[in-house]
Amino acid sequence: MVxxxxxxxxxxxxxxxxxxxxxxxxxxxxxxxxRIEQAIRxxxxxxxxVARSLSKKQSNMIGLIVPDIKNxxxxxxxxxxxxxxxxxxxxxxxxxxxxxxxxxxxxxxRLTQTYVAGLIVTTSLLDASIYxxxxxxIVALDRMIDASIPTVATDNKKGAKIGTEHLLMxxxxxxxxxRGPQGLQTADDRLLGFLEVTKDRxxxxxxxxxxxxxxxxxxxxxxxxxxHIDGIFASSDTxxxxxxxxxxKLGKRVPEDLQIVGFDxxxxxxxxxxxxxxxxxxxxxxxxxxAEMLIDQIEGKELKQTxxxxxxxxxxxxxxxxxxxx
Amino acid sequence: MVxxxxxxxxxxxxxxxxxxxxxxxxxxxxxxxxRIEQAIRxxxxxxxxVARSLSKKQSNMIGLIVPDIKNxxxxxxxxxxxxxxxxxxxxxxxxxxxxxxxxxxxxxxRLTQTYVAGLIVTTSLLDASIYxxxxxxIVALDRMIDASIPTVATDNKKGAKIGTEHLLMxxxxxxxxxRGPQGLQTADDRLLGFLEVTKDRxxxxxxxxxxxxxxxxxxxxxxxxxxHIDGIFASSDTxxxxxxxxxxKLGKRVPEDLQIVGFDxxxxxxxxxxxxxxxxxxxxxxxxxxAEMLIDQIEGKELKQTxxxxxxxxxxxxxxxxxxxx
DNA sequence: CATTATTATGTAACCGGTAACACAATTCAT
DNA sequence: ATGAATTGTGTTACCGGTTACATAATAATG
Numbered sequence: 001m002v003x004x005x006x007x008x009x010x011x012x013x014x015x016x017x018x019x020x021x022x023x024x025x026x027x028x029x030x031x032x033x034x035r036i037e038q039a040i041r042x043x044x045x046x047x048x049x050v051a052r053s054l055s056k057k058q059s060n061m062i063g064l065i066v067p068d069i070k071n072x073x074x075x076x077x078x079x080x081x082x083x084x085x086x087x088x089x090x091x092x093x094x095x096x097x098x099x100x101x102x103x104x105x106x107x108x109x110r111l112t113q114t115y116v117a118g119l120i121v122t123t124s125l126l127d128a129s130i131y132x133x134x135x136x137x138i139v140a141l142d143r144m145i146d147a148s149i150p151t152v153a154t155d156n157k158k159g160a161k162i163g164t165e166h167l168l169m170x171x172x173x174x175x176x177x178x179r180g181p182q183g184l185q186t187a188d189d190r191l192l193g194f195l196e197v198t199k200d201r202x203x204x205x206x207x208x209x210x211x212x213x214x215x216x217x218x219x220x221x222x223x224x225x226x227x228h229i230d231g232i233f234a235s236s237d238t239x240x241x242x243x244x245x246x247x248x249k250l251g252k253r254v255p256e257d258l259q260i261v262g263f264d265x266x267x268x269x270x271x272x273x274x275x276x277x278x279x280x281x282x283x284x285x286x287x288x289x290x291a292e293m294l295i296d297q298i299e300g301k302e303l304k305q306t307x308x309x310x311x312x313x314x315x316x317x318x319x320x321x322x323x324x325x326x
Numbered sequence: 327m328v329x330x331x332x333x334x335x336x337x338x339x340x341x342x343x344x345x346x347x348x349x350x351x352x353x354x355x356x357x358x359x360x361r362i363e364q365a366i367r368x369x370x371x372x373x374x375x376v377a378r379s380l381s382k383k384q385s386n387m388i389g390l391i392v393p394d395i396k397n398x399x400x401x402x403x404x405x406x407x408x409x410x411x412x413x414x415x416x417x418x419x420x421x422x423x424x425x426x427x428x429x430x431x432x433x434x435x436r437l438t439q440t441y442v443a444g445l446i447v448t449t450s451l452l453d454a455s456i457y458x459x460x461x462x463x464i465v466a467l468d469r470m471i472d473a474s475i476p477t478v479a480t481d482n483k484k485g486a487k488i489g490t491e492h493l494l495m496x497x498x499x500x501x502x503x504x505r506g507p508q509g510l511q512t513a514d515d516r517l518l519g520f521l522e523v524t525k526d527r528x529x530x531x532x533x534x535x536x537x538x539x540x541x542x543x544x545x546x547x548x549x550x551x552x553x554h555i556d557g558i559f560a561s562s563d564t565x566x567x568x569x570x571x572x573x574x575k576l577g578k579r580v581p582e583d584l585q586i587v588g589f590d591x592x593x594x595x596x597x598x599x600x601x602x603x604x605x606x607x608x609x610x611x612x613x614x615x616x617a618e619m620l621i622d623q624i625e626g627k628e629l630k631q632t633x634x635x636x637x638x639x640x641x642x643x644x645x646x647x648x649x650x651x652x
Numbered sequence: 653c654a655t656t657a658t659t660a661t662g663t664a665a666c667c668g669g670t671a672a673c674a675c676a677a678t679t680c681a682t
Numbered sequence: 683a684t685g686a687a688t689t690g691t692g693t694t695a696c697c698g699g700t701t702a703c704a705t706a707a708t709a710a711t712g
Contacts, residue, residue: 003698014662019700026701027660046439050385051698053376055667061419070405070593075395082395082422086429091436093387094420096408103412110417113372212597241597248599267396271538271567272598273574329668340692345670352671353690377668381697 002043010039022047053115062294063111063119065095065104071210072238072266073283074122077141080287081120088295090117097123105130112136118294121145137297141290143185150297150306152290154281156186156263159312160193163261163279164233166314168197169323172231172259176204176222178215178243180235190235190263204229208239216242223250230258237262237269240276244319260319263312274318281312328369336365348373379441388620389437389445391421391430397536398564398592399609400448403467406613407446414621416443423449431456438462444620447471463623467616469511476623476632478616480607482512482589485638486519489587489605490559492640494523495649498557498585502530502548504541504569506561516561516589530555534565542568549576549584556584563588563595566602570645586645589638600644607638 004022008015013032020026021036028036039045053059064081066074082092093116097104104123108130111119118137128146131138140151167175177194180187191205204226208218219242223229234240240262244254252258254274262269265280289308296303330348334341339358346352347362354362365371379385390407392400408418419442423430430449434456437445444463454472457464466477493501503520506513517531530552534544545568549555560566566588570580578584580600588595591606615634622629 001698005698015699016663016701017661020661023700027658029660032660046435048380048698049436049440050376050379051667052700053667054374054380054669054698055700057667059376064420068405069395069401069408072398072401072594075398075401078420079394079396079422082420091440092420094390094404094408094418096405109372114375114417212593238597245597245599245601267538268398268594268597271564271571271594273571275571327668331668341669342671342693343691346691349670353688355690358690374668377697378670379697380668380699381670383697 001048002045004045004047006043007036007039007045010043011035057115058298059115059117060089061091061093061114061116062291062298063093063095063107063116065097065107065119065121065123067099067123068096069094072268073236073264076266076283077122077287077290080284081141081291084288084291084295088291090291090295099123108134117298120290120294137294139290139294139297141286144307150293150303152286152293152308152310153186154286154312155309156189156312157193157196159263159279159281160190160233161197162312162314163263164194164197166277166316166320166323167231167233167259167261170231170255170259170321171324174203174226174228175201175231175233176206176226176229178206178208178219178222178232178234178239180207180239181209182207187235194233210236210238212238212242215239216246219243220246220249223247223252232258232260234260234262237264237266237276237278240278240319241268241272244272244276254319255321259321262319265312265315269315270317277317277320278315279312280315282310286310327374328371330371330373332369333362333365333371336369337361383441384624385441385443386415387417387419387440387442388617388624389419389421389433389442391423391433391445391447391449393425393449394422395420398594399562399590402592402609403448403613403616406610407467407617410614410617410621414617416617416621425449434460443624446616446620463620465616465620465623467612470633476619476629476634478612478619478634478636479512480612480638481635482515482638483519483522485589485605485607486516486559487523488638488640489589490520490523492603492642492646492649493557493559493585493587496557496581496585496647497650500529500552500554501527501557501559502532502552502555504532504534504545504548504558504560504565506533506565507535508533513561520559536562536564538564538568541565542572545569546572546575549573549578558584558586560586560588563590563592563602563604566604566645567594567598570598570602581645581647585647588645591638591641595641596643603643603646604641605638606641608636612636 004015004018008018018036021028085092095107120139120141122141131145132148140149142153144151179191206218206222208215232243234243240260243260247254247258262276262278265278269276269278330341330344334344343358344362347354411418421433446465446467448467457471458474466475468479470477505517532544532548534541558569560569566586569586573580573584588602588604591604595602595604
């Protein structure tokens with residue numbers, strides 16, 4: 001493989017000059033610039049990013065840690081991150097933490113010893129100190145890890161309020177909230193929003209994991225136990241779709257007998273029938289913003305704001321009825 | 327950051343010995359081994375994979391090129407690849423080619439100049455020669471690129487035959503095939519399978535992209551134009567789900583009025599209502615097999631077989647009726 | 653025109669490993 | 683005991699860049 005020395009030789013210059021040309025720093029005369037460009041073209045020279053990483057102690061890779069890329073929420077974020085990274089000449093290393101502390105820990109070790117330029121983390125099982133003590137730039141995406149770590153997230157409580165209110169406005173009387181796993185900040189916040197809106201009503205709360213079948217099972221039991229439920233606020237679109245699935249199974253018509261509102265805004269929501277009414281996060285925007293915040297940090301720019309809260313937006317589709325004036 | 331020299335100093339040995347210890351090659355005495363291990367522990371030394379890559383001209387990263395991770399087919403493959411890579415101490419770089427030749431090309435350039443150890447490619451727009459002339463190990467996943475490139479793929483034609491036959495056995499009389507984009511090998515093969523089974527019948531064929539809305543539109547038109555259609559074989563689960571969506575919209579009952587069979591076996595198929603009957607590929611197995619084939623190549627092992635065809639399997643769920651003896 | 657800035661280039665140490673080579677110490681065989 | 687084989691260790695060039703430093707060439711200034 002052709003290296004910088006070859007280029008220097010062909011251009012009849014020293015490696016120093018060629019390197020300066022490549023990095024656009026220091027002085028390089030017009031004449032030399034031309035000769036170097038010519039040589040590079042001639043030899044089809046591509047600088048080795050590995051060598052560069054070694055001497056600069058910095059790479060152009062960013063690590064993206066997600067719990068599980070199969071969860072339909074994450075590909076949308078991942079795509080946005082990757083697009084943005086690509087634009088700025090960075091490369092994305094994909095890591096599935098599987099929500100396992102150990103794997104996450106090992107990944108962080110492996111990544112940092114590879115000189116990843118930075119980390120985007122959408123999972124947060126570890127002690128925050130592990131992140132805060134990292135010398136590598138980092139951005140928390142979707143979930144806040146620690147006040148000191150730059151974060152891009154949705155205002156979950158606010159979103160949940162909007163979704164729940166919509167359910168009420170559409171005439172739902174008896175509400176069920178399917179909340180995600182306990183202890184997960186996002187799920188907790190969404191529950192809080194739900195509770196705030198429904199504090200003077202009787203409601204049912206079901207706690208479940210994000211696994212489709214487990215969730216479906218739990219929802220089925222809740223709906224059988226409380227057949228009068230006519231509105232469901234789900235903590236995620238996947239859970240909402242599980243609810244929809246069960247509604248069909250139980251012969252409940254959606255939205256006539258049972259209305260459902262999800263949360264997240266994954267593409268999947270449009271595909272089911274009826275299409276899912278949901279509190280939609282702008283996932284692409286979030287991913288892109290996180291990547292940009294990270295790259296800004298990497299390149300030493302000051303961050304204007306360290307915490308970016310993006311508002312979720314109600315998207316009304318087929319699982320809720322018309323809003324009626326109260 | 328502590329380096330190999332520091333370790334050598336603390337262990338009172340030379341870097342050569344430490345390096346030999348780390349790579350488990352050459353001779354290292356018991357006494358030295360202990361001293362080195364002690365020093366490593368003491369200093370919490372982590373070898374720099376960048377430096378190693380530079381001198382070995384080989385890294386432990388593998389590039390995974392997919393058209394678009396948002397397409398629900400790919401996260402399942404990606405996950406399997408990542409799991410396997412993790413197991414063997416490799417790291418996955420995610421690349422979305424967007425089905426654009428240019429981006430794919432640029433990615434390959436970038437990846438190879440970073441000394442990726444190998445490439446798994448699930449897209450194949452480029453001239454095969456670009457891949458065959460690569461010095462980097464490579465595996466084609468899902469789609470065959472060239473006879474000379476190791477491949478893991480499903481027998482699409484066979485799968486399509488099984489799916490179509492099932493549709494007929496369940497009593498469908500008038501079939502529609504929704505085929506994916508023309509020129510895409512997998513889509514072409516699946517159509518071939520469909521045609522082989524239905525050669526003595528009249529059928530309708532709709533060609534569309536994999537985009538959900540575009541596909542739905544095309545399917546709707548086809549179903550309106552030919553209202554007698556009572557069986558759909560879709561070239562992918564996404565297309566099948568689009569068909570299901572349209573069926574609901576048009577007030578057709580599934581599977582009573584219209585039966586649908588998909589292809590792929592993505593998780594999404596279980597979530598829709600009714601759950602999708604589909605020709606299921608073992609996506610996890612495919613991804614894992616591809617990763618293993620790649621790693622075998624990287625590590626210089628001989629491949630037992632260069633082309634691995636994995637049979638797809640019919641999974642009967644709710645969008646088809648009972649099979650009846652013909 | 654001499655002096656000082658500014659621009660341009662070359663040289664070589666360094667990043668943190670690997671591995672070829674030389675040589676020393678030990679074990680083995682005759 | 684002695685030469686050969688095996689085992690163990692140190693030294694150093696190298697991977698392909700970056701960058702501090704020295705120096706040369708040119709331009710600007712008084």
